[in-house]
Amino acid sequence: MIENNNVQHYTEEQIQVLEGLEAVRKRPGMYIGTTSLRGLHHLVYEIVDNSIDEALAGFCDKIEVTINEDNSVTVVDNGRGIPTGIHPQLNIPTLEVVHTVLHAGGKFGGDGYKVSGGLHGVGASVVNALSERMEVEVYREGKIWRQAYEKGVPVTGVECIGDTDRTGTKTTFRPDPEIFDEVVFDFDILLKRFRELAFLNRNIKIVLTDKRRNEENQEYKTVELHYEGGIVSFVQYINRNKEVIHPDIIYFSGTKEDAEIEIALQYTDSYIENVFSYANDIPTTEGGAHVTGFKTAITKVVNDYARKINALRENEKNLSGEDVREGLTAIINVKLTNPQFEGQTKTKLGNADIRSFTENIVTEKLSYYLEENPKTGRIIVDKTLLSFRAREAARKAREMTRRKSALENTSLPGKLADCSERDPAKCELFIVEGDSAGGSAKQGRDRRFQAILPLWGKMLNVEKAREDKVYSNEKLSPVITALGVNIGENIDLTKLRYHKVIIMADADVDGQHIRTLLLTFFFRYMRPLVERGHIYIAMPPLYKVKRGKEEYYVYNDKELQKLLSEKKWNKEDNSVNIQRFKGLGEMNPEQLWETTMNPETRTIMQIRVDDPVITDEIFTILMGEKVEPRKEFIHKYARMVNNLDI
Numbered sequence: 001m002i003e004n005n006n007v008q009h010y011t012e013e014q015i016q017v018l019e020g021l022e023a024v025r026k027r028p029g030m031y032i033g034t035t036s037l038r039g040l041h042h043l044v045y046e047i048v049d050n051s052i053d054e055a056l057a058g059f060c061d062k063i064e065v066t067i068n069e070d071n072s073v074t075v076v077d078n079g080r081g082i083p084t085g086i087h088p089q090l091n092i093p094t095l096e097v098v099h100t101v102l103h104a105g106g107k108f109g110g111d112g113y114k115v116s117g118g119l120h121g122v123g124a125s126v127v128n129a130l131s132e133r134m135e136v137e138v139y140r141e142g143k144i145w146r147q148a149y150e151k152g153v154p155v156t157g158v159e160c161i162g163d164t165d166r167t168g169t170k171t172t173f174r175p176d177p178e179i180f181d182e183v184v185f186d187f188d189i190l191l192k193r194f195r196e197l198a199f200l201n202r203n204i205k206i207v208l209t210d211k212r213r214n215e216e217n218q219e220y221k222t223v224e225l226h227y228e229g230g231i232v233s234f235v236q237y238i239n240r241n242k243e244v245i246h247p248d249i250i251y252f253s254g255t256k257e258d259a260e261i262e263i264a265l266q267y268t269d270s271y272i273e274n275v276f277s278y279a280n281d282i283p284t285t286e287g288g289a290h291v292t293g294f295k296t297a298i299t300k301v302v303n304d305y306a307r308k309i310n311a312l313r314e315n316e317k318n319l320s321g322e323d324v325r326e327g328l329t330a331i332i333n334v335k336l337t338n339p340q341f342e343g344q345t346k347t348k349l350g351n352a353d354i355r356s357f358t359e360n361i362v363t364e365k366l367s368y369y370l371e372e373n374p375k376t377g378r379i380i381v382d383k384t385l386l387s388f389r390a391r392e393a394a395r396k397a398r399e400m401t402r403r404k405s406a407l408e409n410t411s412l413p414g415k416l417a418d419c420s421e422r423d424p425a426k427c428e429l430f431i432v433e434g435d436s437a438g439g440s441a442k443q444g445r446d447r448r449f450q451a452i453l454p455l456w457g458k459m460l461n462v463e464k465a466r467e468d469k470v471y472s473n474e475k476l477s478p479v480i481t482a483l484g485v486n487i488g489e490n491i492d493l494t495k496l497r498y499h500k501v502i503i504m505a506d507a508d509v510d511g512q513h514i515r516t517l518l519l520t521f522f523f524r525y526m527r528p529l530v531e532r533g534h535i536y537i538a539m540p541p542l543y544k545v546k547r548g549k550e551e552y553y554v555y556n557d558k559e560l561q562k563l564l565s566e567k568k569w570n571k572e573d574n575s576v577n578i579q580r581f582k583g584l585g586e587m588n589p590e591q592l593w594e595t596t597m598n599p600e601t602r603t604i605m606q607i608r609v610d611d612p613v614i615t616d617e618i619f620t621i622l623m624g625e626k627v628e629p630r631k632e633f634i635h636k637y638a639r640m641v642n643n644l645d646i
């Protein structure tokens with residue numbers, strides 16, 4: 001039996017502690033959002049955030065994160081080490097307080113940090129409560145201290161286990177499978193987040209190692225993330241597969257008593273705006289004060305400059321904010337003492353003072369930059385003027401479309417076979433390429449709640465076109481009217497006519513192509529639909545395998561091999577019949593219903609966009625101008641492209 005040295009401390013406080021941990025285990029969602037894969041990875045971020053705080057306080061510059069062979073994770077930093085002495089109020093070692101008392105992490109010990117990270121900032125005690133086992137070692141004042149816990153409860157005291165000449169903290173934890181849906185860590189998910197953290201904190205080196213081995217992976221995987229260029233490197237990274245239109249990445253920063261901000265930006269020849277913002281290392285996907293301040297300032301500065309160099313004459317209208325941000329890649333990185341997170345997903349920075357702070361810095365420093373670099377200034381102004389003119393054309397196209405539909409007195413496209421159900425939450429729209437597949441789908445569907453829209457005509461690669469072309473494209477315009485929500489800045493989700501929008505295309509290369517084009521369209525012009533999980537991909541089978549009375553639908557070649565070997569069936573054998581579907585149109589309506597459309601039996605894939613940086617990257621690579629990165633990407637991520645589960 002493991003002796004618990006703290007038994008004598010079972011006081012009122014200790015009972016409260018146990019109740020606190022029990023509350024975390026009962027309602028983990030309240031503390032880490034979710035017990036899905038995302039929540040699992042969140043545990044690692046919580047522990048790493050504590051080390052980042054130590055680094056931001058200036059005492060640590062290296063953090064090593066290791067996924068161990070048993071799927072536990074170890075985080076080591078070279079900071080001062082968590083204090084191990086007796087906590088004056090609770091009368092037990094501070095190390096134990098940090099790991100067992102809720103909300104004790106980070107802010108103990110008097111000299112608080114200037115800034116603090118942490119997605120929810122719940123700290124080490126929550127991670128501990130949700131771990132089947134945790135062990136912490138502290139290197140401090142020449143000694144190594146250690147304590148172990150199970151499900152949050154100490155199973156040893158804080159023990160001195162040896163001498164050392166280093167300082168720091170090492171935490172190893174194994175998430176509790178009773179709590180989490182999955183307990184296998186994903187290297188790439190961690191890599192993405194740590195790369196982001198390394199960009200945002202140029203002084204920190206993060207080393208991520210995967211010690212798990214499998215058939216594919218005989219070696220340790222190790223990645224060192226350290227970007228001395230900070231967010232300048234981040235912009236360079238985002239633009240690495242795009243055509244930039246000026247060589248230098250523009251950078252400026254500013255500080256006030258309780259906040260600091262830095263901004264890096266560069267224009268590319270694309271039509272897309274990529275402004276990524278962070279507050280205390282947390283992605284502020286809903287924007288907020290810093291983003292508003294930035295947008296106001298850059299619009300004003302570029303307009304003033306355009307007038308000054310006579311690119312925009314007195315009688316001409318101002319360039320709009322969208323004009324000024326077309327093709328812009330920017331990172332806004334703010335660190336502040338008391339961040340207020342607001343909005344639906346608590347990713348909108350509320351601190352009102354940050355708005356004018358950002359606005360003043362951008363106004364002053366960007367004007368100065370343009371004065372000093374007239375060549376770059378001219379390039380940027382020319383780009384925004386092009387955008388300005390295209391947008392005027394788009395406005396006219398939009399008015400035309402409106403007028404036209406008013407004349408025709410019907411807004412739904414003629415090809416749409418609508419469903420009878422009127423509650424959008426119950427309705428599904430299948431978008432089907434081509435007429436023959438559309439025909440089978442119309443016959444095979446359940447017309448009560450499934451609508452079919454066959455696509456026609458010439459498709460547009462929206463990655464290479466502006467809004468006016470999208471409205472007038474013969475293939476996309478029926479999609480816009482069928483969904484009812486409009487596009488871009490004008491999108492209105494309350495008008496959505498189907499809560500499931502399912503792209504149904506052949507399982508071949510052409511099908512893949514149309515799928516990618518449609519996904520790009522949804523991502524660039526109806527992004528909220530994608531973010532809310534309304535977009536799906538149908539998975540039609542590739543083969544039907546039949547032997548006697550036994551019949552199976554198979555979705556790819558690997559599955560086919562598996563089925564044949566499991567059944568010990570031989571391809572060459574005549575009693576075995578393998579039918580390959582070349583296209584959806586080859587299936588009869590019953591087969592299509594059974595394999596692809598019937599909610600009881602089908603597989604559909606929901607498109608996710610967890611990470612805007614990565615998603616932008618994928619679409620840029622797949623749809624952008626450069627051919628080489630696309631080839632490389634498809635080569636490297638063939639499976640992913642195949643599944644398109646991004």
Ligand code: 0RA
Nearest residue numbers: 050051054079080081082083109169
């Ligand atoms: C507050 C005070 C001190 C260290 C830390 C926090 C600390 C916490 C963590 C969590 C992970 N790694 C960490 N490293 C340091 C020590 C104050 C002092 O030595 O005076």
